[in-house]
Amino acid sequence: MKKKNSKNIQTDVTADYLRDREYICENLNFNAAEAYKMLRTSIGFALASVKGCKTIGVTSANGSEGKSLCAINLAYTLALQGSKVLLIDADLRLPTIAKRLGLNKAPGLSELLMGQTESVIQKSEIHPNFMVITSGSLPAHPSELLGDDKTAGIISSLGKMLDYIIMDLPPVNEVSDALNVSRALDGIVFVVMSGQSGKALVRQAVQKLQFTNTEILGFVMINNDRDSIGKYGKYGKYGKYGKYGRAGKYGRYAESGDRYGGEEGQD
Ligand SMILES: Nc1ncnc2c1ncn2[C@@H]1O[C@H](COP(=O)(O)OP(=O)(O)O)[C@@H](O)[C@H]1O
Numbered sequence: 001m002k003k004k005n006s007k008n009i010q011t012d013v014t015a016d017y018l019r020d021r022e023y024i025c026e027n028l029n030f031n032a033a034e035a036y037k038m039l040r041t042s043i044g045f046a047l048a049s050v051k052g053c054k055t056i057g058v059t060s061a062n063g064s065e066g067k068s069l070c071a072i073n074l075a076y077t078l079a080l081q082g083s084k085v086l087l088i089d090a091d092l093r094l095p096t097i098a099k100r101l102g103l104n105k106a107p108g109l110s111e112l113l114m115g116q117t118e119s120v121i122q123k124s125e126i127h128p129n130f131m132v133i134t135s136g137s138l139p140a141h142p143s144e145l146l147g148d149d150k151t152a153g154i155i156s157s158l159g160k161m162l163d164y165i166i167m168d169l170p171p172v173n174e175v176s177d178a179l180n181v182s183r184a185l186d187g188i189v190f191v192v193m194s195g196q197s198g199k200a201l202v203r204q205a206v207q208k209l210q211f212t213n214t215e216i217l218g219f220v221m222i223n224n225d226r227d228s229i230g231k232y233g234k235y236g237k238y239g240k241y242g243k244y245g246r247a248g249k250y251g252r253y254a255e256s257g258d259r260y261g262g263e264e265g266q267d
Pocket residue numbers: 016017020023060062063064065066067068069070096222223224225
């Protein structure tokens with residue numbers, strides 16, 4: 001029975017990633033593409049005083065609120081204006097960038113943090129200015145690995161050849177990783193999903209970021225109610241994650257040190 005459920009979830013997740021393609025990069029509709037251009041402009045103003053490479057994290061209060069798609073679209077939109085951009089999948093517990101962009105999952109960030117430098121930067125096929133470091137193999141202690149001073153060192157040495165580094169981070173309320181890495185960043189873009197992100201949870205996450213003196217550059221609200229099909233599909237999906245505990249996976253990982261149990265086929 002469990003096996004059957006696992007298989008169903010695997011199929012659903014792959015289908016989700018395929019469907020998500022309509023929400024990224026050149027497939028964005030006009031309004032969404034314009035909204036990302038506005039975000040690009042706002043970030044440019046907010047970080048005008050930062051010399052050299054600008055390093056931005058993308059996070060949210062909880063899981064499944066649109067962080068990864070926002071990070072991909074932000075990186076793409078910055079690449080379109082001619083900036084050299086590196087997108088890093090720093091959600092070492094639930095990485096999705098490799099799969100979504102059709103890249104190798106490893107070697108990636110975790111190998112880089114452990115000292116390997118060869119082949120960790122991959123070229124995306126989306127745009128010549130758009131490079132990617134995927135998550136790499138899942139490490140035993142992601143929070144410690146990311147919080148290590150090495151992260152700041154790596155970011156500053158990578159930054160020498162780049163205009164922007166965008167880091168797709170885990171949610172603030174579920175694990176401490178985003179807070180640990182925030183001191184190496186120039187600022188955070190905070191994603192809120194309309195109809196899903198609870199006010200109290202957002203407030204809680206913002207307070208945590210403020211407590212660590214993280215610069216919140218602004219908020220992005222994802223509206224996934226594009227049409228009735230999207231709307232009902234989304235609510236169905238939300239229910240499913242509630243049931244199997246997508247958000248709970250962060251908690252379980254933190255408690256047991258175990259990796260996901262492979263149910264959702266993140267690999
Ligand atoms: N702009 C969007 N429009 C519609 N649905 C979206 C959008 N952004 C995210 N979603 C939905 O939310 C899901 C989770 O997005 P994701 O970026 O993986 O979230 P997170 O990284 O916060 O866990 C996606 O699979 C997609 O179904």
